[in-house]
Amino acid sequence: MPLDHATQTPASDTPAADTLTDEARRQIEICNACRYCEGYCSVFPAITRQRAFADGDITQLANLCHNCRGCYYACQYTEPHEFAINLPKALAEARAESWERFAWPGFLAGPFHRSGVAIAVALIVGLAALFWAAQALKPDGGEGFYAILSHTMMITIFTPAFLLPLLAIFVGLRAYWKEVGGEPVSLAHLKAAFVDAAKLKNLSGGAAEGCNFEKGDRFTNVRRWHHQAVMYGFLLCFASTGSATLMHYLFDMPAPYGLFSLPKLLGIPGGLLLTLGGLGMAVLKTRGEKDLGAPALWGGEMAFVLLLSFTGGSGLALYAATGTAAVPVLLPLHLGAVLTFFLLTPYSKMVHGFFRLAALVRDAQQKS
Incomplete structure (x- = not known):
């Protein structure tokens, strides 16, 4: 079972909506500080237009993502780095959660x-x-x-x-x-x-x-x-x-x-x-x-x-x-x-x- 990075406790296989949103927000804030992937798709220019991200911003970015995965393979902060960045997955899960919620x-x-x-x-x-x-x-x-x-x-x-x-x-x-x-x-x-x-x-x-x-x-x-x-x-x-x-x-x-x-x-x-x-x-x-x-x-x-x-x-x-x-x-x-x-x-x-x-x-x- 995967671990929750914040608490190092076993994470649920079906995390709650707020957990998905918070994890996507954590990764987006790291991406916003790095900005290596600015030219990859519309998600990254959209990220750089903001400093703080409300829940609605996460929903928008998640649905703007096309899951092309180029950012993941270019990222230096994926596992085993402690930041454990996997933005395609974080946005895909937040996106699917939004479809169910709406x-x-x-x-x-x-x-x-x-x-x-x-x-x-x-x-x-x-x-x-x-x-x-x-x-x-x-x-x-x-x-x-x-x-x-x-x-x-x-x-x-x-x-x-x-x-x-x-x-x-x-x-x-x-x-x-x-x-x-x-x-x-x-x-x-x-x-x-x-x-x-x-x-x-x-x-x-x-x-x-x-x-x-x-x-x-x-x-x-x-x-x-x-x-x-x-x-x-x-x-x-x-x-x-x-x-x-x-x-x-x-x-x-x-x-x-x-x-x-x-x-x-x-x-x-x-x-x-x-x-x-x-x-x-x-x-x-x-x-x-x-x-x-x-x-x-x-x-x-x-x-x-x-x-x-x-x-x-x-x-x-x-x-x-x-x-x-x-x-x-x-x-x-x-x-x-x-x-x-x-x-x-x-x-x-x-x-x-x-x-x-x-x-x-x-x-x-x-x-x-």
Whole structure:
């Protein structure tokens, strides 16, 4: 069992929130005195703008961190030095604690982080079984997938499953914004944040050659590229669904859609990027050092990455199987994966994208 550096007594495996915040504050204050890593990412310039760090400042810095780990490998004060600096881990644990604290309803936050694979698999299988059973209510008309499950049934299920998680995320972001001292947002702040997010600048490690996520002496942009593949893949899939919705309701053009239709031109490359990027991130997670993140949450993070990949891959498999006997089997699996993804978004690592964007907006405010 690890020791608490202040008391030299055994530390709990699940330290309290105030302990995590205090440990992150201790390390940040040492980093602020050293300032060797100023150019690594947005965290270190943000640190140097302050002398004292309130709890809200720690929350902001934790969510601004992208866990590229370059600072750890460059630091002269890591163990066995008595300062025992491990800033990536300290911020990762404080960050995960903030997601649980801001989650709404709060009791749903912890279980996925600690038992993510089991929960994701159980939900996918359970929901797929329900969709499979619902095929007994086969509609009288409809083409393609709508000949198996009616459009009305899909809309009735997925509309609240999409909107309620968004409400939960909004409640959490509102609490976050209040804690970090957020101000009214201008277009300039939003633009700066979205540009940083689009480029994933903070995964570059402060240099064009990338960061050290996999190995301390190896600079690489591979993690950045996989993150970009997942991010843009997800956005393309979302745009595909949005374009199909508009075509259905505004232009009276219901599915199925051909290969060269807008939903397919967006959805197929989006699914490929989501699947391959997610698998790449999963491989990288097996190579990275667990103790430079939040070790207790490693399983939940891996479950989230694999869920992303399965959602994209099952969608591609379903499209490839169009018109075959495999569709009634693959359709419930894909819908179960999508519904699981939606329902778990506020409580899985997917929520990090929303909080990190908010942190970038707040950082843009503090720079101005």
